[in-house]
Amino acid sequence: MKSEAVTTLEHYLRNESNTVHFWGSDVGVNMFADFLQNGRTVDGDAPDMVLLKDNAAIIVEHFEFDSSYSNKKGSSSRKEQARIEREKREKLETVDVGVYHGTIKTQFSYQDFIDNVTKNFLHHYNQIETYKKNLINRKTITSETTVKVMFLISDVSPIGSIAVDNSGGRVQTVPVILAQSPEFLDLVERCDNVDFVLCCSYACDSEYIWFIDRNEISSYREKQCDYANMRFLSNPPHVVIGKITIPDNRG
Numbered sequence: 001m002k003s004e005a006v007t008t009l010e011h012y013l014r015n016e017s018n019t020v021h022f023w024g025s026d027v028g029v030n031m032f033a034d035f036l037q038n039g040r041t042v043d044g045d046a047p048d049m050v051l052l053k054d055n056a057a058i059i060v061e062h063f064e065f066d067s068s069y070s071n072k073k074g075s076s077s078r079k080e081q082a083r084i085e086r087e088k089r090e091k092l093e094t095v096d097v098g099v100y101h102g103t104i105k106t107q108f109s110y111q112d113f114i115d116n117v118t119k120n121f122l123h124h125y126n127q128i129e130t131y132k133k134n135l136i137n138r139k140t141i142t143s144e145t146t147v148k149v150m151f152l153i154s155d156v157s158p159i160g161s162i163a164v165d166n167s168g169g170r171v172q173t174v175p176v177i178l179a180q181s182p183e184f185l186d187l188v189e190r191c192d193n194v195d196f197v198l199c200c201s202y203a204c205d206s207e208y209i210w211f212i213d214r215n216e217i218s219s220y221r222e223k224q225c226d227y228a229n230m231r232f233l234s235n236p237p238h239v240v241i242g243k244i245t246i247p248d249n250r251g
Helices: 004-013 027-037 078-093 110-125 128-137 182-190 214-221
Strands: 040-043 049-053 054-066 097-102 146-155 161-163 172-175 197-201 206-215 238-244
Touching: 004 040, 004 049, 004 146, 004 206, 027 049, 027 054, 027 197, 027 206, 027 214, 040 161, 054 110, 054 128, 078 097, 097 128, 110 146, 146 238, 182 214, 206 214
Parallel strands: 054 146, 146 197
Antiparallel strands: 040 049, 049 054, 097 238, 161 172, 197 206
């Protein structure tokens, strides 16, 4: 079974219409591309994946988050989506024709966006030394291997994380991108055991992939957005699912 990291990379990087964006030097993104294309991939658990080439490795650890309120029991959006899936199955499972309509009854905010990604980031950050020890114990790497660490982060908010920007004299909706978030860049800058971050998201009918090299944070600072002072789209998303069963009359 493929790890979450492998599945996520395949989803975003195999789509030829998607582009990996970055600012600053291309040294880090070219290293990642070289390892991905010419190295050996080992997927597993803790860490999710490691890319190997010569006597070097890139640890890839994946996690998801969304912009809804979360507590110790998890994301309120995830709970609502699970409820909708149960209700949809109960309504449509035994009928030939039917329509299910539901609403994800929770709110979304930029503060929850930041709180959730920070909580998940720090949880995995605190496990980095464990990941390295696990790889050494599995003989995937040795104590002499040069190791880089990359976090692969997916924003799985149901319709994406979107803000309304009315700067520049016009009103427009914009995707909320981790690579342009001042609060997230602060976090990456503080956490010097992470070398790279690959941020993947969907919003405004497009998929977004941003590569952050921690050594190039200053280039990202020049392009950061003041999302905290924009209006975050928080309307509860609606779900409509239809079912039509076509009888098989060939017999």
